[in-house]
Amino acid sequence: MLHRSFTEEQHMFRDAYRKFLAVEIVPHMESWREAGIVDREAFLRAGERGFLMVWPDEVYGGMGDPDFRFEQIIIEETTYARAADWYNTLHSRLVGPYLTRFGNEQQCQRMLPGCVSGEKILAIAMTEPDAGSDLAGMRCAATEYDDHWLLNGSKVYISNGINADIVIVAAKTDPDNNPHHMTLFLVERGMEGFERGRNLKKMGLKAQDTAELFFNDVKVPKANVLGEPGKGFHYLMEGLAEERLLGAVGYLSAAQLSWDLTLEFVQQRKAFGKPIAAFQNTQFKLAELRTELDFAQAFVDQCVAAFNVGKLTAVDAAKAKLATSELQVKVADVGVQLHGGAGYMDEYPISRQYTDAKISTIYAGSSEVMKIIISRDFLGEDYLPFNIRNF
Ligand SMILES: Cc1cc2nc3c(=O)[nH]c(=O)nc-3n(C[C@H](O)[C@H](O)[C@H](O)COP(=O)(O)OP(=O)(O)OC[C@H]3O[C@@H](n4cnc5c(N)ncnc54)[C@H](O)[C@@H]3O)c2cc1C
Structure with missing residues (x-):
């Protein structure tokens, strides 16, 4: 239990x-x-x-x-x-x-x-059309003047991008082009040159505004620099374990909901004179997922306890993110399958569970990035295919 x-x-x-x-x-x-x-x-x-x-x-x-x-x-x-x-x-x-x-x-x-x-x-803007997993590839840049920085560039896929009043924007700030020399700026609604692009249409998570942002010669006062100039990359990395734990908690709750919705459905829906729940295939699928959900919950709760005492490691957070996001997708997929055609219909919530789930294995560090972090832990840096300092 x-x-x-x-x-x-x-x-x-x-x-x-x-x-x-x-x-x-x-x-x-x-x-x-x-x-x-x-x-x-x-x-x-x-x-x-x-x-x-x-x-x-x-x-x-x-x-x-x-x-x-x-x-x-x-x-x-x-x-x-x-x-x-x-x-x-x-x-x-x-x-x-x-x-x-x-x-x-x-x-x-x-x-x-x-x-x-x-x-x-609030929103945070790191991703650009040419820089997602590889953040160091970003082009958004700022130049320092006496009392302000001049910010230029664009960002994409920014959650709360339309609603946001304060956006933490990551930009390159090294005149010598060190790719990891970034600064975080607090860009506020109304600053001249700060414009919103499209509110992008998405597969799922439809109520959430995901937008393009543009910065054209935005004068950001020095009072709006977050932390020390040049340390932005390091700051972004510092928050990632917590961000991935937040994600894991949500992905697991979504997976739990998909399982519950499916359990309810298979008990009501009949085929060949029997509830779908009476087929052994259904029982085995749900039993496997129930077990995986409980295992994942135990691990996530342990990560929360570790976080509370300042002991959650980046590697454990990556494991939690990887396992729960993949599980969220898997439970939704099995759920739709067990719903049959109904699972493809908007009016059945499992359908939205399916389309909402897919992004979880991509953002906040994709599953592939999580696997790099985890394998780097047991193999060391010598086995990395290239010099990855970005995660
Ligand atoms: C709905 C939504 C909301 C978002 N919200 C925000 C936000 O608020 N702020 C923000 O800054 N960004 C946000 N993002 C962006 C998100 O973080 C990126 O999409 C994500 O980091 C992946 O980057 P990418 O899209 O450039 O894909 P890419 O980095 O181009 O990756 C493409 C594929 O290649 C794989 N890949 C990349 N590098 C490697 C490697 N070294 N080894 C193996 N495989 C690799 C990836 O895993 C992926 O499968 C959001 C995205 C979406 C869709």
């Missing part, structure tokens, strides 16, 4: 958040999907109720409780409620911590309270 460890307070937090989702978020998801973007109100409503950014200190409006399990609850519940494409976690826990981790007091005081309340929405 899988034992999961949450405190009484966390159980109450889960109940309250679940109710919040049911009333304030879930009823709007379909119209947000049609619009291709979540209404900004969603962030404000979550902010009002204290569910948006729970981790910052009380002085910034947060709960000041660093226990990752609160975040785990938010991600699990949001995903299980089929609201993963609200993308609150990208704002709250993936991008938000960059401010406290690398930002100065003045930046935190100016920006964090609005992020906690939901008035300001």
Whole structure:
């Protein structure tokens, strides 16, 4: 029997958040999907109720409780409620911590309270048309002047790209062209030369705005440099273990939902006079997946516990990301198969589970990149096909 460890307070937090989702978020998801973007109100409503950014200190409006399990609850519940494409976690826990981790007091005081309340929405922009897995290949660049940097370039596939008020933009900043010399800039809505391109149409996660961003001679004040110039690449790598843990928690919850939806369906649907659940093929498939889900949950919960005491390694986070994202895709695939034709229809939620799942093995570091990280750990750098310092 899988034992999961949450405190009484966390159980109450889960109940309250679940109710919040049911009333304030879930009823709007379909119209947000049609619009291709979540209404900004969603962030404000979550902010009002204290569910948006729970981790910052009380002085910034947060709960000041660093226990990752609160975040785990938010991600699990949001995903299980089929609201993963609200993308609150990208704002709250993936991008938000960059401010406290690398930002100065003045930046935190100016920006964090609005992020906690939901008035300001966050995004992070690394990927470019010619640079995804290979971040060092980016072309976006900034040149230093007396009181500002001049930023030029473009980014693509940026989550919350249309809604974002503050975008952390990674750009090359070395006049000598060292590919790993990057700086992170806090680019704000309204800065001259900062423009949004298309809100891109996607296979899944339809409510989430994924956009192109353009920077044409954007004058970024020095006060908007995040951390030290030149250390951006290192900062991005530092956040990756946490980012992959966030991902793993969500992918697993999505996989769990697909399994539950399928279990319910196969008990109701009949063929040859019997429920689909009565066929041994169905039972064996579901039994295999049930086992894999429980194993994955135990590993992810262990990663959360390790993260809470500062001991989650990049390699374990990569294993968690790899296993859960692949499992999410697999459970959705089996789920659609066991639904038959119904599984291909929009009106059956398993269909969306399938199209939403595929991106999990690609972003936040693809499965191939995760395998490089894991094999580098047991083989060492000598066996790498080329000099990879990017992951
Ligand atoms: C919905 C969505 C949201 C996103 N949100 C954001 C965001 O908010 N911010 C942001 O910056 N980016 C975002 N991205 C971009 C995402 O992180 C990249 O798409 C991802 O990193 C992969 O990069 P790529 O698309 O350039 O693929 P590529 O890097 O071109 O990879 C193509 C294929 O080659 C494989 N490959 C690459 N290198 C190797 C190697 N060394 N060995 C073996 N195989 C390799 C990859 O695994 C993949 O299968 C988002 C993407 C999507 C689709």
